[in-house]
Amino acid sequence: MSVLKEILEWSKGRPAWQRDALRRLVLNGELSNDDVHDLTEICKSAHGLADQQDVVPLAADHIPDQGTGLGRVTLLSIFHHRGVNALAEDQTLKFGPSLTAVYGDNAAGKTGYIRILKSACRARGTEEILGNVVSGAAPQKPAVAIKYEVGTDANIREWAGGGGDEFISRVSVFDSQCAAVYLTEKTDVAFRPFGLDLFDKLVKACRLVRSQLESEQSVLRSAAITAFQTPEGTSVARLLAGLSSLTKPDAVKALTLLSPEEESRLSLLERSLVDLQANDPEKLARQLTLRAGRVRSLARHLKDVEMALSADAVSGVFEVRKESGRKGEEAQRLRNATFPEGLFTGTGSERWSLLWESARQFSEELAYPGQAFPVVNNGARCVLCQQDLDHASGHRLRQFEAFVISKTEQELREVRGEFARLQKAFTDLKTANDTADEAVKEIRIEYESLADKISDFLAASEKRRLSVIEALSMGKESPSDLPALVAVSQETDALAEHLQERVKTLRSSSNEEQKKAMTTEVQELSSRKVLAKHEEQVLAEIERKKKVAAYELCLNDTKTHTITQKSSAVTKTSVTQRLKKSFQDELGRLSFRHVEVELKEVGGEQGILYHKLILTRAPGVDLPKVVSEGEQRCLSIAAFFAELSTADDPSGIVFDDPVSSLDYKWREGVARRLVEEAKTRQVIVFTHDIVFLLFLRQLSDELGVQQLDQHVRQLSKGSGVCAEELPWVALKVSMRIGHLKKLIQDAEKLHRDGHQSAYEREASVIYGYLREAWERGLEEVLLGGVVERYRPGVQTQQVTKIADISEEDCKALEAAMTKCSKWLPGHDQAAAARAEVPEPNVLKADIDALENWVSGIRKRRK
Structure with a gap:
């Protein structure tokens, strides 16, 4: 399975934000600030700290094909304008596409160019670039440029200092500092198979998201509620001390809700504790007893007023009046049917009925005791006019009596009586009196709120009563706008009980233990009232703590331990074995076999698996303490090439x-x-x-490397x-001939211009160089390189080439x-034997003779 496919499978168990981050990294290479913000919101949404976010996790169709690879980065030149060490200004150092050898003596300026390269390319350590601090003038700001190519792209790119460059940073630099790192420190593998760097980038994303989460959490932590005082030991104090994200809001609400009984109990206890401070508790008890009696009487009065002016009472009187009207209409119909025409107007009316009842009373009690009214027998007289009754008069009186004793008329009389009674109750009602007023004043001394309620009730009651009376009378x-009544009789009655309880407490709570118990109960109830005032604040604090806890869950989703573990596992599979084998191969190429050294993994952190060079037989001993300086350099070079082998990047x-x-x-x-x-x-x-x-030159020729x-x-x-070009000592014979031809041109100019002494000095130097060129031709051309100075071996396979050496060659x-030795500097000649220095044409002919000699031998041997 490829690295990317393995990462895809592994990612399915990661938090949603990391899966989305991996997708963005695969598609874009890096995360922008907007990406980090989006990923943070996704992380927060998973734990309820943000709205639900759109998440697009890494999927198979996001994984690119791996067949193309990276285009190699090739350096073209370094241009030093100014400001780097003591380097001369406006110098260009060029590089070839294959092998470039930059030669320079000590202090020639090589380190300055290396420092420029290390500041742009990949290096195990960078160095500060200083100006020319020994010049005596203020150092100038460095101004440099590195030109390079990427792959087959024809465009030449340029790095001009400053920030990192993703392309030129793929070029690697090995120097003494790099060598020390490989030997003494654990190092990560800078070159990794395609996709393995996702672990590093995901770890970086974790740090960025974590930083943003911690910043937000810090703000949230600083927003804790301002503490409010509650007595220690109360349930509220315990609640606040243990307040956390797990605290139930209902538990807070339950403590804030005091029942009417608990409210009354708190008031009683507070008053009782004050009472206990009195100088004469017994006298106070008697006063409170009298006050309780007056309050109880007031409560009874208030209850009577409440009943008299209740909604039922008001609706009742108006209902009775309405019923009276209805009954009156029924009676009128009966009257009209009962009485003949011609009677006095009002006959059968209420006033008439009073007259009739009076007549009945007179007849039954005085005129005809014992006889049923009306008495109409023969000889009977009318009790009103006291005249004899004839047959017609008696019949009329019996009609009147039948009307009066009818059910309709009886009901009418009853309802009218009921209405009169009810109306009188409203008219005679006294909502307030001096006793009530005095009682209210007395209550106001300690219970002003209740006194206000009673006063408001009495005022509203009187307005209600007058409104009812006015509507009845008219x-x-x-009325639809009757003042509402808020009953206070129960509260007043409760106050009476409260006062009575205070009396009992005064007479029974004389010891300190009881007082302490009362104080504890007051603190418990009063702290709950305080909590009620701060309920919203406490509930908000619970929500804050929930968010802080949720941020902790988010931060857990940014931990890198699991990423490091997976990175280490994949690295071991994809890199470590390859790295170890490559290191051993490199040691073999360098013929380093006398000390057993190996690359070994030494743990990982933040997505990176580290490796270190160790002695196989003494892993606990520091390597530099055992091997020589030269061996150390050899091991470092092998480690460097081994690291390169893990990359698919062929950059320089x-x-x-x-x-x-x-x-x-x-x-x-x-x-x-190297070649x-x-x-x-x-x-x-x-x-x-x-x-x-x-060695480089010789091997380049052998292996066909430009x-x-x-x-x-x-x-x-x-x-x-x-x-x-290289210095004279490093030039091959053909290159030396070219150099001599340049020198002869300068010498000819001196001769033409008449500078004979200068010409002779230059010609003498040229003959010295020419003699050295003949010597180099001897070993390189005539002897075919069989034996060369500075080379430890003899090229025996080249011996056959020298079999053609002729006497003419020698x-x-x-x-x-x-001839060259004759004018060679340092050879003193006798004055009489001194010969003239050859003219330029002769000198040129001598140089051509060397060139012809070399070309003739080489042509012959081909």
């Missing part, structure tokens, strides 16, 4: 004095390794070692002055070297 319907590599501290046994091995690497990638080597330089030579020197204008060599 025959109106029940730069070496600064790779064979420093190495003897001849290791130089050729390192040179060969071999130059077949597949750009290799740039900075060195001051001429033998190593010659080599570009650069020479940096220290001149009067500064160090790091660049030339596109004579030409001997004659030329003898």
Whole structure:
């Protein structure tokens, strides 16, 4: 399974925000600030701290094809304008596509160019770039540029300092500082298979999201409620002390709700504790007893008023009046049917009925005692006019009596009586009196709120009573705007009981234990009242704590331990074994077999698995304490190449004095390794070692690697002055001939201009160089490189090439070297034997003779 596919499977068990982060990293390479904000919101939404977010997790269709690979990065040149160490201004150091050898003596300026490269490319350690601090003038700000190419892209790119460059940072630099890191420190593998860097980037995303979450959580933590005082030991104090995200809001609400009984109990206890401070508790008890009696009487009066003016009482009187009207109409119909026409108006009316009843009373009690009214027998007289009754008069009186004793008329009389009684109750009602007023004043001394309620009730009652009376007297319907009544009789009665309880407490709570118990109960109830005032604040604090706890859950989702574990596991599978094998292979290439050293993983953190060089047989011993300085350099180079082997990136590599501290046994091995690497990638080597330089040249020729030579020197204008050729001592014979031809041109100009002395000095130098060129031709061309100076071995396979050496070859060599020695500087000639220095045409012919000799032998051997 590829790294990316394994990450995809693993991601299915990760938090939603990490799955979305992986998708963004695969598609975009890096996370923007907006991405970090979105991912933080996704993380928060999973724990209720934000609205639900749209999440798009990493899926199979997000994984790209891996067949293309990365385009190699190749350096073209460094341009130093100013400001780096003591480097001369406006110098350009060029690099070839395969192998570039940059030679320079000590203090020639190589380190300055290396520091520029380390500030742009990948290096195990960077160095501060200083200006020319020894010049005596203020150092200038560095101004440099590195030109490079990426893959087959024809566009030349440029790094001009400042921030990182994703392309040029893929070029790697090896120097002494890098070597020390490989030997003494645990290091991560900087080059990883495609996709493995997602672990590093995900860890970075975790840190960014965590930072934002911690910032928000910090603000939330600082918003805690301002503490309010509650007595210790109360249930409220315990609640507040243990307040957490798990505290139930209902538990808070339950404590804030005091029942009427608890409210009354609190008031009683508070008053009782004050009472107990009285100088004469018995006298206070008697006063409270009298006050309780007066309050109880007031409660009875208030209850009577409440009943008299209740909604039922008001609606009742108006209902009776309405019923009276209805009954009156029924009676009128009966009257009209009963009485003949011609009677006095009002006959049968209420007043008439009073007259009739009076007549009945007179007849039954005085005129005709014992006889049923009306008496109409023969000889009977009318009790009103006291005249004899005839048949018609008696019949009429019996009609009147039948009407009066009818059911309708009886009901009418009853309802009218009921109405009169009810109306009188409203008229005679006294809502307030002096006794009630005095009682209210007395209550106001300690219970002002209740006194206000009673006063309001009495005032509303009187207005209600007058409104009812007015509507009844004017025959109106029940008023719709009657003042409402809020009953206070029960509270007043409760006050009476309260006062009586205070009396009992005064007479029974004389010891300190009882007082202490009362105080504790007061604190308990009063703290609940305080809690009620701060209920919203406490509930908000619970919500705050819930959010703080939710942020902790979010922060748990940003921990990197699991990512590191998975990174280590995948790295072991995809990198470690490959790295170990490559390291051993590199040691073999360098013929390093006498000390057993291996690369071993040494744990990981934040998504990175680290490795370290250790002694196989003594893993606890520091490597530098056992191996020599040269061996250390060799091991570091092997580790560097092993690390490169884990990458699919063929970008360039730069070496600064790779064979420093190495003897001849290791130089050729390192040179060969570098030239071999130059077949597949750009290799740039900075060195001051001429033998190593010659090794590079020889091996480049052998292995068919194109080599570009650069020479940096220290001149009067500064160090790091660049030339596109090696020093004379490192030049092959053909290149030396080219150099001599340039020198003869300058000498000819001196001769033409008449500067004979200067010409002779220059010609003498040229003959010295020409003699050295013949010597180099001897070993390189005539002897075919079988034996060369500074090379430890003899090329025996080349011996057959020298079988064609002729006497003419040797004579030409001997004659030329003898002639050159004649004008060689340092050979003092006798004054009489002094010969004229040959003119330029002769000198040029001598140079051509060398060139012809070389080309003739080479042509012959082909």
